[in-house]
Amino acid sequence: MTNKDELLRQIPQVEKMMQNEQIVKCDIYRHEMIEAVRDVLTDLRENIKAEEIDKIPDNDEIAQSVVDLATKRSHKNIRRVINGTGVIIHSNLGRASLSKAAAEAVVEEVASYCTLEYDVEKGKRGDRTACVEKYLKDLTGCEAALIVNNNAAAVLLILSAIASGGNVIVSRGELVEIGGGFRVPDIISLCGCSLREVGTTNKTRISDYEAAIDEDTKAILKVHSSNYKIVGFTQSATISELSTFGKSKNIPVIEDIGSGALVDVRRYGINSEPFAAESLKNGADIVSFSGDKLLGGIQCGIILGDKNSIHVIKKHPLYRALRVDKVTVAILEATLRVYADPQAAQREIPVLSMLALSEDVLFARAEKLCNEIRQSGGAAEVESTKSVAGGGAVPGLELNSYAIAPVSSKSAKKIDHHLRQQHIPVIGHIVNDKLLLDVRTIFEEDYEYLVNAVVRVTEETK
Numbered sequence: 001m002t003n004k005d006e007l008l009r010q011i012p013q014v015e016k017m018m019q020n021e022q023i024v025k026c027d028i029y030r031h032e033m034i035e036a037v038r039d040v041l042t043d044l045r046e047n048i049k050a051e052e053i054d055k056i057p058d059n060d061e062i063a064q065s066v067v068d069l070a071t072k073r074s075h076k077n078i079r080r081v082i083n084g085t086g087v088i089i090h091s092n093l094g095r096a097s098l099s100k101a102a103a104e105a106v107v108e109e110v111a112s113y114c115t116l117e118y119d120v121e122k123g124k125r126g127d128r129t130a131c132v133e134k135y136l137k138d139l140t141g142c143e144a145a146l147i148v149n150n151n152a153a154a155v156l157l158i159l160s161a162i163a164s165g166g167n168v169i170v171s172r173g174e175l176v177e178i179g180g181g182f183r184v185p186d187i188i189s190l191c192g193c194s195l196r197e198v199g200t201t202n203k204t205r206i207s208d209y210e211a212a213i214d215e216d217t218k219a220i221l222k223v224h225s226s227n228y229k230i231v232g233f234t235q236s237a238t239i240s241e242l243s244t245f246g247k248s249k250n251i252p253v254i255e256d257i258g259s260g261a262l263v264d265v266r267r268y269g270i271n272s273e274p275f276a277a278e279s280l281k282n283g284a285d286i287v288s289f290s291g292d293k294l295l296g297g298i299q300c301g302i303i304l305g306d307k308n309s310i311h312v313i314k315k316h317p318l319y320r321a322l323r324v325d326k327v328t329v330a331i332l333e334a335t336l337r338v339y340a341d342p343q344a345a346q347r348e349i350p351v352l353s354m355l356a357l358s359e360d361v362l363f364a365r366a367e368k369l370c371n372e373i374r375q376s377g378g379a380a381e382v383e384s385t386k387s388v389a390g391g392g393a394v395p396g397l398e399l400n401s402y403a404i405a406p407v408s409s410k411s412a413k414k415i416d417h418h419l420r421q422q423h424i425p426v427i428g429h430i431v432n433d434k435l436l437l438d439v440r441t442i443f444e445e446d447y448e449y450l451v452n453a454v455v456r457v458t459e460e461t462k
């Protein structure tokens with residue numbers, strides 16, 4: 001018998017490995033464990049055949065490889081990460097982070113049975129979104145509100161309910177595409193409406209809308225250009241002008257404001273974002289926006305308007321298909337509740353508190369982190385950087401910020417790779433061959449983990 005055959009014969013049985021103490025102790029589903037054992041043994045077999053090894057590792061060593069493989073595979077697909085990109089509303093990282101109160105609402109109120117559609121006082125069926133509607137009325141002055149899956153669904157539902165079979169007038173400067181294939185012209189035709197484009201890319205006047213109106217016009221739609229900016233000679237009809245005009249012709253004016261800030265974000269240097277209360281005050285009949293952009297809550301689409309319009313929209317069959325679940329309602333309620341106190345909102349809603357951080361505070365945090373990294377045997381330095389709002393909101397806005405840059409003989413790409421492989425992946429971005437971790441978007445409770453991760457990565461070179 002050749003040495004190869006002898007080695008192959010020595011490979012332990014799967015069942016035998018499953019009884020190994022390390023494997024028995026490992027808290028992973030049995031079927032996942034068996035799969036890992038099979039894969040490790042297959043690798044071993046291949047290595048013997050390729051004459052890459054001349055000795056079988058002992059069973060404990062094999063078991064360790066099995067446990068490592070199974071543990072790596074058992075990571076959930078959706079995992080918490082540390083966001084060092086400086087992009088506050090990061091579309092690939094789940095957009096807005098939730099406030100503590102919102103996260104608690106999931107664990108404490110809705111994980112089990114809950115009062116989603118139940119009125120405890122009356123002991124009868126209740127309304128799914130009545131609680132959030134009340135907060136939205138107080139915060140924006142709307143008469144009525146409705147919540148759906150996301151803002152794309154909100155626009156789809158509004159147009160289907162209000163304008164199906166007729167024309168919808170939109171300015172050529174507002175025929176936007178939002179990330180993920182949401183194109184205004186496509187949505188309009190999907191809703192059974194005909195698009196009436198008016199004006200030009202950079203200039204649209206109220207007279208353009210007047211010229212386009214006819215007996216088939218069912219709505220005027222204004223869309224916020226969330227993810228691009230037209231600069232130079234531009235003109236567009238304001239929502240007040242449109243609403244005066246719409247009222248004179250008895251045509252509803254719908255505004256998709258995109259991000260849906262509930263507080264005046266001009267205080268953070270953001271001048272381009274309409275906020276919900278203002279849009280209504282200026283006369284929009286129906287307003288829609290996202291729940292997880294500048295609002296800082298959960299993915300959903302919020303529709304505000306007069307009682308009659310909201311009633312019509314709610315009665316449309318599509319509403320049933322687009323309505324939100326209990327987790328969304330609970331998180332939105334907890335988020336809106338904080339907004340009743342604007343100072344609490346700035347403190348507790350991560351999107352707002354990140355926007356509000358001053359350069360001094362950011363510098364101090366970056367310096368503190370670097371010192372801790374150095375004291376623990378790692379290496380990093382403070383770098384100045386720019387944060388952005390992200391999420392297709394506020395194009396062109398750059399906020400001065402500070403980052404920590406791990407220092408090592410490894411390339412920035414390597415450091416980036418290592419940090420992403422940590423148990424809690426740390427995501428940064430590379431600028432001029434340096435990996436930067438912007439402190440604006442990193443939560444203070446993650447500092448200890450981050451310091452240790454950077455130390456592990458920068459220490460290895462020594």
Ligand SMILES: *Cc1c(COP(=O)(O)O)cnc(C)c1O
Pocket residue numbers: 150151152153178182223224225226227256257258259289290291300301392
């Ligand atoms: C982001 C955005 C949408 C889509 O909102 P989702 O909540 O992502 O579905 C629609 N319209 C505008 C103007 C937007 O900015």
